[in-house]
Structure formats: structure tokens, C-alpha cells
Amino acid sequence: MKLNLNKPLVVFDLETTGLDLVKDRIIQISFIKVMPNGEEERGDYLINPECHILPVITELTGISDDDVKDKPTFKQVAKTLSDKFVGCDFAGFNSNHFDIPLLAEEFLRAGIDFDFSKCRLIDACNIFKKLERRNLASAYKFYCGHRMEDDFEAHRADQDTEATYRVLMGQLDYYTEEKQRQLGEDPEGRVLTNDMDCLAAFSKTNNNVDFAGRIVWAEAKDSHGNTIYDKDGNPVLVECFNFGKYKGRTVVDVLQHDPGYYSWIMGGDFTYNTKQVLTRIRMREI
Template structure:
């Protein structure tokens, strides 16, 4: 069985220096693009993160400083990544909470535009956790009846994620073979940003998900508390979250 696609979908996976979306960097990215005619193209890049890779991270994904010292920096490969994912939905394993936010952070940090509204994110892990809570290796064994070799290799994990999603759609009658459905099914929280600092209320307005103004509309706080926006922009929030703060701030003065 193949996925029913009206436009391309890019499965991708990141190996990184750590799990802090704001501070950590990509050391490897693999993308598997599946087109509506079921043709596929894949690309994997090693990336010089320009910071040391912690030993605990290297022990997980097997990539050490010496492996990437001659690799391109992210800014040099970003145009190729953007070209590959343009006009495509984005899918991954735990991608809504980690891979997409970190990819967005890397792009914005290097002055490349990224807007999640142009892509429908589909998180294979969410389907798995809703149906059969386990890890990717267990998901691959459960759905595909095979052992996942080279786990934590971006290329192997990306291909496994693609195979698992196809198997999930085939296994569950409740999981439709439709990218719009899969996007909505795997979206756990409706947030305006990627890291979950800014939520959306019933009217679709941006609200704070944290701090002293939790639950309040951004546009109202930016009008009543003039210094709060400045504090947000100087604090250690992800760049994509700051982009939402600024966009809402600008709307609040119109």
C-alpha cells in the first residue's frame, strides 16, 4: 500500500549536539521526499555544527567532532534543504516537538525564512503513541515485523519512519490515508509557535502558555505591559517563538 498524496511529503530526521532547541545544532540531516507519483528522492548531509559535540550525544548517534570537521556548515546547505522541502508536507518521528522546531531555529538563526503554515506537519510518533505506546525501534518491529538496524542513524531512522507510517495507515481503519487527516491527528496541541510557548484560544488569538500572563492574549498584554515584549525578545526563547511575539506585537498596534 502507498500513501495517498496530493503533494509531496518529506520525511526527515536530525542528529544533533543535544536536545535544547534554542542552543543545540544539527550534525546530520536526512530527508526522504516522496512525491504523489510515488517516486522518491533522498539526501543526507553531515553538518559542521561549529560547536563541540558533547560525548553523551556522540555515544547515541555515533557522530564525533572529527566526523564533521570538514563538513559544510548549516548555512551552506540550507538552500538545498529549503529547495527540497518547499511545497511539501513534513513528517518525522517526534518531529512536532523536536525536529521541526530545531530545523526552524537553525534556518532563522542563519537568516533563512521558515513558516510552518506552508507545511502540514505529520508526527508518526503521535500516531504510534496513541495506538501502541513504544519507541521507534519497537514501532518498526511491531508494524513492519523487522528489527531496526543502525538505529540513531538519520538515514535509517528516516526510512524506518516512512515504512512505519505506511504500515500504520494500512493497519488502522481509524487512521485515514490522507495527509490533512494525518496532520490533524498528530497535532496534539494547537500552538502558534513550534516550541509551545504561544497557544491559541477559542477565537484563534495568540495566548501565553507560560509565566505571569499565562492564558492571556499576547495583543492585550503588549498594549498594557509595554516592557514585557522587550523582556521576551532579550530572554532565551527560540527564534521562531520570538518571530510570533513580534508578529503579534505589530498586529496589536495596527
């Protein structure tokens, strides 16, 4: 099935030095940029993380210090990637939880304010877990009819990117009303719409404002603790802190009554993205 796109979609995957959004770095980024007319552009970069790659990561990915010692740093390729990605939506496997947040961190460390809040983020892993609850290898076998180890080399970003792209297209082919009826399934709740807004909404699994979940969306309350609704009857959502002594308090209220809390976060061991989101809220209110 051809993706129904009204702007480019970047299907991507990262290999990294670890899973810490603050401390770890990208060592490989691979992507397929799919255009609305169906044309595809592929990119694959090995990245020098400017730190030692642990043996366990080398064993997992096949990427060693020697493989990246002469490769560009992320900062050196950041502008090129930003130019390629601007105006695009993004898709990956477990990307909303890890790849997008880490990519956002790397852009900010490189001095590039890439605003992912303007992008629709489609996570084939979340779609799969909601409908079948497996991992990428199982998803590939289920939707593509092959064993992933027969078609790809495991734990390489370029290989996983290709597999994720095929899984996403396979999901759209599989979760149609016609296909579900052929399988004898009730299609209610098991049909995916070939539309990036719908896929992004279905991929979303949390109410985070920042990627790390330090700030979340919550229903606004009046002075009596009752939910406030807009003119269409939907709850009004406001940004609230999700940790520490102000957990559950709105960000705006805390910034007004304890301005020093902003400075404490800006100087603390928080992700650049969290600091960026907090600063945007602060500037908006000013």
C-alpha cells in the same frame, strides 16, 4: 500502501548535539522527499555544528568531531534545503515535539524564514502513541514485522528516516477498516485516513502557536467570561501567553497594555521561533 499526496511530503530525521532548542545544533539531517506521483528523492547531510560534540552524543550516534570537521555548516546548506522543502508537508518520528522546532531554529539562525505554519506536520510517533504507545523500534517491529536492529544501524538519521517512512506506510496499511475487522477489532476510532490533513490533525497533541509552547491557542472570552463562538458554532481561538506574569492573557491585550513586554522577550533567552511568532502577531495587529 501508496501515500495519498496532493503535494510533496518530506519524511526526515535529525541527529543533534543535544536536546536544547536554543543551544544545541544539528549534526546530521536525512530526508526522503516523496512526490504525489510516488517518486522519491533522498538526501543525507552531515553538518558541522561549529561546536564540540560530546562523547555521549558520539557514542549514541557514531558521529564525532572528526566526522564533521570538514562538512558544511547548516548555514551553508540552509538555502539548498529550503529550496527542496518549500511547498512540502513534513513527517517524522517525534518530529512535532523536537525535530521540527529545532529545524525551524536552524533556518532562522541561518537567516531563512521558513514558514512551517503553512505545512501539515505528521508525527508517526504521536500516531503510534495514540494507537499503540511504543517507541520507534517497537513501532518498526509492530508495523513492519522485523526487528529494527536487524535491518538498521541504530541512532543514525538516515537509518531512522528509512524506518520512519516504512512505519508510516505500515500504519496506513494496518489502520484500515478492513484490516481492523480481520483482526477482530472494532474499527471505530482505529482507522487512519490516507490524507495529509487527517494525518496532521491526528498527529497534533498540543495547542501551541510557537513550537516551544510559550504562546498557545485558547478560547476567546467575552467581558463576562463566556466563550465566544463563530457563525458555525465553533469556539473562536486567540493567541495567549502560556508562561510568566501574563500567563492566560491574550497576546494582543498584553502588547497593547504593556508594549515593553515585546522588547523584553525579543532580548531574552527565548527561541527564534517564539520571537518570530510574537513579531508576526504584533505586525498583524499593527
